[in-house]
Amino acid sequence: KVLCAKASSSQELWQHLRPRQPLQPAPCGLSGPGRPQAAVRNLLSPPGPRGWPLLGSLPNMDPKRSHESVLELCKTFGPIISYRLGSQLFIVINDYDLAKELLDDENFTGRSRSVVIQRQTGGCGLLFSEGLLWKQHRRLALKTLRDFGFAKDRSVEMVNIQLDDILTDLRDASESARPLNILDTFTEATNAVIATLTLGRQFRRGDPELEFVRTAARRLFAGRPLQNLPFLFPWTDYIVRLFPTSNEQNLVNMEILEFIQRQVQERLKLMGADIEGFEPECLCDVYIKERQKAEAAGDFESFKDMQVLRVVMELFMAGTDTTARSLEWLLLYMAFEQDWQSRVQAELDRVIDGERRPSMRDRDQLPLTCAVIEETYRIVSLTPFALFHPATQEDTVFHGYSFPTNALIFPFTYGMSRDPKVWARPNEFHPEHFLRPDGSFAGSGKNIPFSMGRRVCVGESLGRMEVFLIFSAVMKLFKVCMADEYLSKREDILRGSLGILRIPGDYRLLFEAR
Numbered sequence: 328k329v330l331c332a333k334a335s336s337s338q339e340l341w342q343h344l345r346p347r348q349p350l351q352p353a354p355c356g357l358s359g360p361g362r363p364q365a366a367v368r369n370l371l372s373p374p375g376p377r378g379w380p381l382l383g384s385l386p387n388m389d390p391k392r393s394h395e396s397v398l399e400l401c402k403t404f405g406p407i408i409s410y411r412l413g414s415q416l417f418i419v420i421n422d423y424d425l426a427k428e429l430l431d432d433e434n435f436t437g438r439s440r441s442v443v444i445q446r447q448t449g450g451c452g453l454l455f456s457e458g459l460l461w462k463q464h465r466r467l468a469l470k471t472l473r474d475f476g477f478a479k480d481r482s483v484e485m486v487n488i489q490l491d492d493i494l495t496d497l498r499d500a501s502e503s504a505r506p507l508n509i510l511d512t513f514t515e516a517t518n519a520v521i522a523t524l525t526l527g528r529q530f531r532r533g534d535p536e537l538e539f540v541r542t543a544a545r546r547l548f549a550g551r552p553l554q555n556l557p558f559l560f561p562w563t564d565y566i567v568r569l570f571p572t573s574n575e576q577n578l579v580n581m582e583i584l585e586f587i588q589r590q591v592q593e594r595l596k597l598m599g600a601d602i603e604g605f606e607p608e609c610l611c612d613v614y615i616k617e618r619q620k621a622e623a624a625g626d627f628e629s630f631k632d633m634q635v636l637r638v639v640m641e642l643f644m645a646g647t648d649t650t651a652r653s654l655e656w657l658l659l660y661m662a663f664e665q666d667w668q669s670r671v672q673a674e675l676d677r678v679i680d681g682e683r684r685p686s687m688r689d690r691d692q693l694p695l696t697c698a699v700i701e702e703t704y705r706i707v708s709l710t711p712f713a714l715f716h717p718a719t720q721e722d723t724v725f726h727g728y729s730f731p732t733n734a735l736i737f738p739f740t741y742g743m744s745r746d747p748k749v750w751a752r753p754n755e756f757h758p759e760h761f762l763r764p765d766g767s768f769a770g771s772g773k774n775i776p777f778s779m780g781r782r783v784c785v786g787e788s789l790g791r792m793e794v795f796l797i798f799s800a801v802m803k804l805f806k807v808c809m810a811d812e813y814l815s816k817r818e819d820i821l822r823g824s825l826g827i828l829r830i831p832g833d834y835r836l837l838f839e840a841r
């Protein structure tokens with residue numbers, strides 16, 4: 328049976344997932360934080376700017392750095408704020424304890440139901456789905472990745488194979504004194520790991536399919552103002568769709584789905600007639616088998632084409648750029664913070680003898696290296712708004728404020744990572760934030776680069792493992808510096824801009840073998 332990527336209409340399923348049940352009043356008429364309750368419509372929205380007619384606060388947002396604009400609003404209005412962009416209401420949680428309460432609450436496991444997202448996902452997948460469908464597939468994806476050695480020996484082995492290529496690239500760059508943008512090298516490595524786990528294969532250097540994935544990821548992660556307009560003004564959807572450029576996001580989504588579909592077909596060929604007896608080797612195989620089981624039991628919804636393709640695609644795409652960018656930021660901070668770089672290298676030289684590469688078992692002996700990694704996660708805040716968490720039930724009250732279901736609520740990880748109540752030097756690179764007075768590693772504490780709670784990133788262990796192994800191996804063997812012409816651009820490079828992820832400004836790094 329061949330899976331087909333035709334965007335199936337999931338309208339029925341979507342409606343089924345978002346039941347609009349009558350709300351139960353809270354006992355004794357009291358509303359606990361985050362509890363839905365009847366007759367709360369008169370409650371106030373969280374404080375925030377008044378905004379302009381029709382546009383709301385849109386003119387006050389820096390389009391390339393909206394995280395900075397929102398931080399300014401939080402400084403004025405407090406830890407729970409709201410503002411409108413167009414007709415869309417946003418609610419921001421900028422306090423660790425409040426965010427923890429919200430993210431642990433089942434009611435706030437929703438995702439955006441915007442037409443833009445609906446058109447791309449059909450309500451399927453894992454990243455943007457809600458309710459029973461999301462729970463079922465999150466559980467299955469986590470179990471599968473764990474079974475395949477996710478963040479354990481098998482993935483460590485995979486990272487080590489990728490490290491050979493990374494270190495060869497850096498040796499070449501070092502011998503020719505060639506300044507380098509390091510992102511592509513890291514992207515190839517992180518993509519190879521997640522491709523093995525999800526698709527059971529890798530895309531080697533020079534392979535046109537790798538080039539396709541790289542370009543598609545850039546297109547997917549680039550924000551395009553026109554496309555996002557219906558997100559803020561739903562009534563513009565019909566007009567915006569008349570412009571070919573507005574279709575770019577849908578096109579790239581479709582192209583990636585077709586690419587994933589080809590991979591699924593390859594796996595089906597490999598599995599042959601005896602799907603049941605085939606020992607699965609990757610997420611894709613598990614999904615093909617689960618689909619067969621579900622259909623045999625008369626369930627044609629849970630593993631329909633679009634659902635299978637979206638889950639595989641989302642894990643494949645989410646596991647590539649995020650980790651590669653984290654590594655890129657780490658090397659940029661090391662290039663500008665030479666003193667910290669030397670201290671990390673001294674620690675690695677002391678603990679890792681001879682030619683050996685650092686392993687996960689060495690982590691406990693490398694508190695300074697761990698603190699530098701954690702501090703980079705904090706100061707960069709790769710996904711400043713995490714993802715939206717709208718309430719799934721109507722008329723929700725949170726700490727005395729009304730949180731309507733159509734409001735897009737986000738834990739503001741960027742703001743929390745700069746909270747002066749939590750961090751001694753919020754705006755500086757200060758790895759001591761994660762070191763105890765005796766020099767031991769203090770843990771990640773209130774740093775939440777992967778978010779937290781019920782929808783915490785499913786790739787956290789894998790991402791952390793890849794970043795630790797690659798960063799420590801590179802630091803052990805190479806000194807990294809910023810190319811001369813970029814040295815004076817520290818502020819611009821580190822400030823960067825915001826697409827879906829925080830991206831540094833243009834730079835070139837120099838590597839020198841140690």
Ligand code: HEM
Nearest residue numbers: 454645646649650653710713714777778782784785786790
């Ligand atoms: C350093 C790398 C990474 C960072 C900083 C990161 C960050 C995040 C964040 C902030 C979220 C949103 C959580 C929320 O809704 O509150 C998320 C969700 C997610 N991430 Fe990651 N991530 C990384 C790596 C990965 C990897 C390697 C994978 C794949 C194995 C992955 C797959 C996902 C998925 C599937 C979700 C959606 C979870 C859900 O909706 O239930 N991520 N990630």
